[in-house]
Amino acid sequence: MSAESVRLNVTSSNLANAQSVGTSPETTYHARHPVFSAVMKSMQGDAASYGVRVDGIVQSQAPLDQRFQPEHPMANDEGYVFVPNVNLVDEMANMISASRSYQSNVEVLNTSKQLMLATLRLGQS
Amino acid sequence: MAISMDKALGNLPDHLSVYGKRSTLLASNIANADTPGFKARDVDFRAAFEKASGNQLSLTTTSGKHVKGTIAGAAAGPLYRVPNQPSLDGNTVDTQIEQAEFAENAVRYQATLTFLNSKFNGLKLAIKGQ
Numbered sequence: 001m002s003a004e005s006v007r008l009n010v011t012s013s014n015l016a017n018a019q020s021v022g023t024s025p026e027t028t029y030h031a032r033h034p035v036f037s038a039v040m041k042s043m044q045g046d047a048a049s050y051g052v053r054v055d056g057i058v059q060s061q062a063p064l065d066q067r068f069q070p071e072h073p074m075a076n077d078e079g080y081v082f083v084p085n086v087n088l089v090d091e092m093a094n095m096i097s098a099s100r101s102y103q104s105n106v107e108v109l110n111t112s113k114q115l116m117l118a119t120l121r122l123g124q125s
Numbered sequence: 126m127a128i129s130m131d132k133a134l135g136n137l138p139d140h141l142s143v144y145g146k147r148s149t150l151l152a153s154n155i156a157n158a159d160t161p162g163f164k165a166r167d168v169d170f171r172a173a174f175e176k177a178s179g180n181q182l183s184l185t186t187t188s189g190k191h192v193k194g195t196i197a198g199a200a201a202g203p204l205y206r207v208p209n210q211p212s213l214d215g216n217t218v219d220t221q222i223e224q225a226e227f228a229e230n231a232v233r234y235q236a237t238l239t240f241l242n243s244k245f246n247g248l249k250l251a252i253k254g255q
Contacts, residue, residue, distance in 0.1 A: 036160040050153040108152050111231045123245040
């Protein structure tokens with residue numbers, strides 16, 4: 001769940017900065033993506049349980065768009081501004097996928113909690 | 126006549142522990158639905174149950190010198206799921222399948238709990254005798 005929430009966060013910062021233009025390719029915002037990996041949580045008998053970990057957040061290396069806007073205050077000497085390489089369609093799809101995964105994890109958590117409580121109440125009533 | 130807890134409860138505790146382990150595995154699968162290269166796993170309930178209750182199938186021996194073999198292939202440990210649609214990043218989790226299996230597993234767990242509860246109620250009734 002926390003990994004999915006990191007993913008949602010990264011997606012929202014990508015969407016927010018989709019139009020943050022810059023003067024040079026180095027100072028312009030690049031789209032960011034989290035990298036997930038499985039991490040072993042516990043080992044009971046031969047059934048190991050795996051959690052998720054965010055290994056890091058990588059910046060997209062796709063080339064930036066250049067726009068010719070000499071009147072723009074951030075334009076460089078040749079009159080170009082650099083636009084971030086954020087793909088809005090990709091980010092929307094990413095956001096929906098992340099929120100659905102978050103939902104199913106919440107569902108699993110709720111069910112497991114109910115079952116544990118029921119197990120604790122075993123033999124009563 | 127003493128009441129034997131083991132006999133009174135039958136194999137329900139074994140069921141419960143297998144369902145519990147299975148829910149852990151399925152939850153891992155759902156949590157890693159977006160992890161590249163993660164392989165979904167599940168247990169074969171029959172094999173796991175037989176292992177948990179200790180009555181694994183073995184060969185009949187007519188002499189003490191015979192080798193007692195167990196049936197190979199009925200692995201009790203977790204097995205990898207065969208994906209319907211292999212994905213490009215090597216992940217074999219199908220969220221819909223995992224959700225359905227998890228829900229079924231939860232219902233079975235709950236049913237086993239209900240059975241256990243009614244066993245306990247029966248025992249209580251026998252102890253009180255009224």
